[in-house]
Amino acid sequence: MGKAGKKYRAAIERVEPGRLYSIEEALTLLKEIAFTRFNETVEFIVNLGIDPRKSDQMVRGTVSLPHGTGKKVKILAFCKPDQEEEALAAGAEYAGGADLVEKIKGGWVDFDVAVAEKSMMRDISRLGKILGPRGLMPSPKAGTVTDDIPGAINELKAGKIEFKSNKYGDVQVAIGKIAFSPEQLKENILCLYQEIVRLRPAVVKGRYINKITICASMSPSLTLDVASL
Numbered sequence: 001m002g003k004a005g006k007k008y009r010a011a012i013e014r015v016e017p018g019r020l021y022s023i024e025e026a027l028t029l030l031k032e033i034a035f036t037r038f039n040e041t042v043e044f045i046v047n048l049g050i051d052p053r054k055s056d057q058m059v060r061g062t063v064s065l066p067h068g069t070g071k072k073v074k075i076l077a078f079c080k081p082d083q084e085e086e087a088l089a090a091g092a093e094y095a096g097g098a099d100l101v102e103k104i105k106g107g108w109v110d111f112d113v114a115v116a117e118k119s120m121m122r123d124i125s126r127l128g129k130i131l132g133p134r135g136l137m138p139s140p141k142a143g144t145v146t147d148d149i150p151g152a153i154n155e156l157k158a159g160k161i162e163f164k165s166n167k168y169g170d171v172q173v174a175i176g177k178i179a180f181s182p183e184q185l186k187e188n189i190l191c192l193y194q195e196i197v198r199l200r201p202a203v204v205k206g207r208y209i210n211k212i213t214i215c216a217s218m219s220p221s222l223t224l225d226v227a228s229l
Contacts, residue, residue: 008035011034011219014032014033022228026222027182030222034218039070040177040216042176042185044175044214045173045213046172047212048210050208054203056203058164061162061163062162062163063163063191066187066191071177075093076094076113079120084096093111105126105130109130113136114138114144115144115153118146175189175192212224212229
């Protein structure tokens, strides 16, 4: 722990207090100060000028990151028997219907995202208390309730992610790995940022983007100059 502490202190000394970094400066520095041996996740955090207590000010959407997140996504497909083989061929790790519902009711949740045929939602609705708090419940808004199961799986495998504002008014999303090039991280960030801006609730007045920061799993955060985006 002491050794890691020294490396973290060395990293934070490279960060100028109060400075707003351009996206290019921030990504270059972020890669320079990364000190762990594992491939850290890079997080993009936007604080929005919304009232998170009001449902009409929630910001929620999906976006396909040009370079994905660098994480292998385990997909579960709720579908009819005649769709199972096609779902597995498209890249789903698991495919089924009542058998998977019962398995999840027993406490199994070893997957990252679930997609479902529309006709399956009546059975899946019973799993709301299990999947909902974990963010695993299929949703039409996220494009994970669809009759085109293979298409949804392909999009998720290619880098489609869901995001939404939390109770603090933040949108926090993993946008890649520290091993990505600065250009790849920048393209992912811009893609996500533009979608967040596009989804600005009509009722929000005044400043919408309050603050933007990026960080890696173990690094200090860097505040971005919004103008550079």
